[in-house]
Amino acid sequence: MKIEFYQSQIPSDEILAGIKGGPDGALVLFDGIVRDNTRGRQTLYLVYEAYEAMALEQMRSLANQVLTKFAVRDVVLVHRLGRLEIGETSVLIAVASAHRGAAFEACRWLIDTLKKTVPIWKKEHFVDGAVWADGEPFPEAIVPTALPVQLG
């Protein structure tokens, strides 16, 4: 299991070479990369920041849950921080398993859950200004929707 933040480029090839094992029949990879626009607005670069100590704990917890919930053998979950240029990898998830079904499911669950619960934020720098990306609402267990929406 590999859980880590990178301040410079994620060494994807090296990481992928390291995860394959003899019992594996499938390796599913999710490579999240920086796109050149958001809804047509031209992006110059992104800056990611995290509450690192908590985010690492959360990422470890997600990886451990995957090993328990799905029939997979090993997991890599790494995320880049700092300034990223167009086309660079922001998040790399790899799941190794005997069979492809479990590996696909686990990989999808990891990226979807990471995006909702792990304290990482992205500031998008466009040609005409910068803005913190709208995150998805937290799951009910973390922030109950019973709280009235309040702009103060």
Add this chain to the structure above:
Amino acid sequence: MQVQVLYFGVLKDVLRRNCEQIDLGADASVDDLLSRIRTLQPVSGLPWNSLAIAVNKFYVQRDHLLADGDEVALLPPVSGGCEASECAA
């Protein structure tokens, strides 16, 4: 008692600080802390009720009681990974 408050994302920009120490009365809850911050920093446009709160790196609810020396993080909705609208589809 005194707690260490950490700000992230848009909060850090709008409140113009990463962290600060805040004094509270005994038996103060997370809600009490948020009220205190909003009194100290009367800024507009922050989605206070969409924030998640972590105490000592664990998510807690608004009625959680704080203790002297706690590290309390105010976390806007997260946006790691790739672009939200594409990945969530």
